Amino acid sequence: xxxxxxxxxxxxxxxxxxxxxxxxxxxxxxxxxxxxxxxxxxxxxxxxxxxxxxxxxxxxxxxxxxxxxxxxxxxxxxxxxxxxxxxxxxxxxxxxxxxxxxxxxxxxxxxxxxxxxxxxxxxxxxxxxxxxxxxxxxxxxxxxxxxxxxxxxxxxxxxxxxxxxxxxxxxxxxxxxxxxxxxxxxxxxxxxxxxxxxxxxxxxxxxxxxxxxxxxxxxxxxxxxxxxxxxxxxxxxxxxxxxxxxxxxxxxxxxxxxxxxxxxxxxxxxxxxxxxxxxxxxxxxxxxxxxxxxxxxxxxxxxxxxxxxxxxxxxxxxxxxxxxxxxxxxxxxxxxxxxxxxxxxxxxxxxxxxxxxxxxxxxxxxxxxxxxxxxxxxxxxxxxxxxxxxxxxxxxxxxxxxxxxxxxxxxxxxxxxxxxxxxxxxxxxxxxxxxxxxxxxxxxxxxxxxxxxxxxxxxxxxxxxxxxxxxxxxxxxxxxxxxxxxxxxxxx
Numbered sequence: 012x013x014x015x016x017x018x019x020x021x022x023x024x025x026x027x028x029x030x031x032x033x034x035x036x037x038x039x040x041x042x043x044x045x046x047x048x049x050x051x052x053x054x055x056x057x058x059x060x061x062x063x064x065x066x067x068x069x070x071x072x073x074x075x076x077x078x079x080x081x082x083x084x085x086x087x088x089x090x091x092x093x094x095x096x097x098x099x100x101x102x103x104x105x106x107x108x109x110x111x112x113x114x115x116x117x118x119x120x121x122x123x124x125x126x127x128x129x130x131x132x133x134x135x136x137x138x139x140x141x142x143x144x145x146x147x148x149x150x151x152x153x154x155x156x157x158x159x160x161x162x163x164x165x166x167x168x169x170x171x172x173x174x175x176x177x178x179x180x181x182x183x184x185x186x187x188x189x190x191x192x193x194x195x196x197x198x199x200x201x202x203x204x205x206x207x208x209x210x211x212x213x214x215x216x217x218x219x220x221x222x223x224x225x226x227x228x229x230x231x232x233x234x235x236x237x238x239x240x241x242x243x244x245x246x247x248x249x250x251x252x253x254x255x256x257x258x259x260x261x262x263x264x265x266x267x268x269x270x271x272x273x274x275x276x277x278x279x280x281x282x283x284x285x286x287x288x289x290x291x292x293x294x295x296x297x298x299x300x301x302x303x304x305x306x307x308x309x310x311x312x313x314x315x316x317x318x319x320x321x322x323x324x325x326x327x328x329x330x331x332x333x334x335x336x337x338x339x340x341x342x343x344x345x346x347x348x349x350x351x352x353x354x355x356x357x358x359x360x361x362x363x364x365x366x367x368x369x370x371x372x373x374x375x376x377x378x379x380x381x382x383x384x385x386x387x388x389x390x391x392x393x394x395x396x397x398x399x400x401x402x403x404x405x406x407x408x409x410x411x412x413x414x415x416x417x418x419x420x421x422x423x424x425x426x427x428x429x430x431x432x433x434x435x436x437x438x439x440x441x442x443x444x445x446x447x448x449x450x451x452x453x454x455x456x457x458x459x460x461x462x463x464x465x466x467x468x469x470x471x472x473x474x475x476x477x478x479x480x481x482x483x484x485x486x487x488x489x490x491x492x493x494x495x496x497x498x499x500x501x502x503x
Contacts, residue, residue: 014239017246020088020226023095025395028219030102031114032062032399043204046423048197057201058208059397065212066393071441072214074381076221079143079152079441080119081126083229085136089502090129090493091226097121097489101481113445113478117485118218119158124486128493129502143379150441161442165433166452166478172429173456180425181460196420203427210434211446216396218443220384223392224248228382248382249290254281261301261374268305271370275301279314287324289349293377295321296351300359304370315352322350351377422461426453448478 040054049057098117123137130136140153184192227248230236234252236243257274260266266274275298282294299314325348329335335345358376359369430450437444496502 014235014243016088017226017230017235020091020095021223023092023099024219024222024226025391027095027099027102027114027118027222028216028392028395029399029402030099030106031215031219032396033106033402040204040208043200043423043427046197046200046420048200048420048423049204054204055401057205058211059400061205061208062212062216062400063393063397065209065214066216066220066396067389068209068213072217072438072443073221073224073384075152075157075441075443076118076122076218077224077228077381077384079157079381080138080154080443081122082130082136082138083225083232085126085130085133086225086229087129087502088226088230089496090125091122091222093128093492093496094118094121094125094489095222096492097124097485097487100488101485105481113447113481114215115218115443115445115447116158116162116478116481118222119154119443120482120485121489122222123154123482124489125493127486128490128497141379143376143381157442161437161444162448165437165444166448168433169430169449169452170456170459172433173426173453174460175456176429177422177425177457177460180421184421193420196424200420200424200427203424203431206431206435207427207450210431210438212393212396214434214438214444215446216392217384217438219396220388220392223388224382224384245385245387249285249288250380250382251281253277254294255378257281258297258374258378261297262371262378264368264371271301271305272307282317287321287328288383289325289351289380290382292318292321292325293349293351293380296355297373297377300355300373301370318352322348322352422454422457425460426450426457429453429456445478 040049040051040058043049044051044054095118098114098121101117101120102114126136127134138153140151140155143150143152227246228250230246231248232250232252232255236247237252239246254277257277260270260274278294278298278301282291282298285291285294295314295318299311299318302308302314303311325346329346329348332346335341355373355376358372362369362372427450430446430453433449433453434444434446493502
């Protein structure tokens with residue numbers, strides 16, 4: 012795998028991020044433009060800035076995309092190119108027709124379609140539902156929990172939430188003068204639109220971060236960066252080819268004690284090359300468990316002490332950071348770290364009670380560890396989305412801000428506050444929720460609270476069809492591209 016292909020993946024991922032920026036600009040600013048609180052240029056500048064801040068604030072969604080949706084063994088950089096192109100093609104089609112479809116689901120659909128084609132139509136390439144250790148706790152990962160369920164529930168929450176919140180505002184301000192309401196919510200909507208822009212960056216920019224991280228994880232595990240010059244060290248991820256092969260050895264029930272010992276030694280060696288972090292602690296802990304299994308008690312104790320020291324270093328570094336101490340935002344950006352001694356100890360006891368090999372189960376947990384997104388990926392994705400946002404998405408702004416329902420500042424405030432809260436909460440849990448679905452259904456809910464006749468149902472029907480078709484359409488394009496690439500000999 013050449014470096015040129017890796018850089019091609021990064022470039023196309025950033026193209027997708029740029030298109031996502033102008034395609035989904037409307038999601039964060041359509042209401043503030045539609046209510047005439049801000050001019051389009053003012054709104055776009057504000058959205059670009061808040062998108063940038065939101066994109067840098069978290070990593071949960073990026074971790075989901077990088078390791079929680081498809082089996083990495085079927086992913087290569089060229090497969091990722093097909094996945095991204097599938098999402099880009101569908102995004103451009105819906106943008107041209109002014110339909111607010113979901114960039115999130117276009118990317119997820121492209122990733123799933125490309126993975127199935129890469130696996131020769133094996134649908135097990137898609138991770139449907141699995142329990143993983145992530146950010147210090149066991150969570151359910153997979154397309155079912157992180158995509159399908161939120162895809163169904165988030166529009167319902169947006170619709171009901173927008174309806175109830177607008178109803179509450181009607182009740183609270185029923186005796187207020189119209190001029191006061193317009194002036195008050197004209198100013199309040201600037202805050203809600205900024206919150207919406209922040210939530211959009213938190214939710215959407217991270218998807219592309221996850222794709223780039225997945226490409227680099229795959230390339231590192233296959234040894235693509237072994238002979239690269241030192242100045243390209245920033246491309247290497249924590250799990251090297253040697254570490255990946257050693258973990259596979261530990262997952263094999265037929266491995267001999269000598270093979271297990273050698274694999275444990277490799278993991279210890281690889282851990283010394285890593286900075287203090289979850290991979291270093293996990294490798295040291297798994298190596299300790301392996302030595303304990305084959306009877307090397309003294310070595311096991313030494314490695315367990317090293318893992319404990321690494322865990323203390325991680326916690327101390329997090330405690331020294333300033334951002335987690337901020338109110339509200341602090342909880343979103345605070346690191347949540349796994350105590351691997353406790354997790355693997357618990358898993359191995361449960362495996363033994365169930366008649367399974369404890370070491371095999373422990374190795375599987377470490378192999379599923381999601382990598383952190385490097386800061387340089389966060390920065391370039393954030394800046395690219397901000398640039399795309401600055402380019403604007405006038406067709407979709409017109410649809411959301413003017414055509415669907417006539418909005419006043421109070422309606423825009425209710426819709427933005429509802430959608431932004433939904434995105435911030437789901438984004439912190441790593442759910443790939445659509446910004447488009449959230450804001451559009453919130454606007455619908457606000458329109459229903461105003462009066463049902465305020466909604467233009469013919470337009471809403473077109474939007475719903477775009478939503479239904481996004482996953483299979485983007486997936487179908489990516490699937491066909493992988494097949495075409497394989498026919499040309501670009502994919503084995």
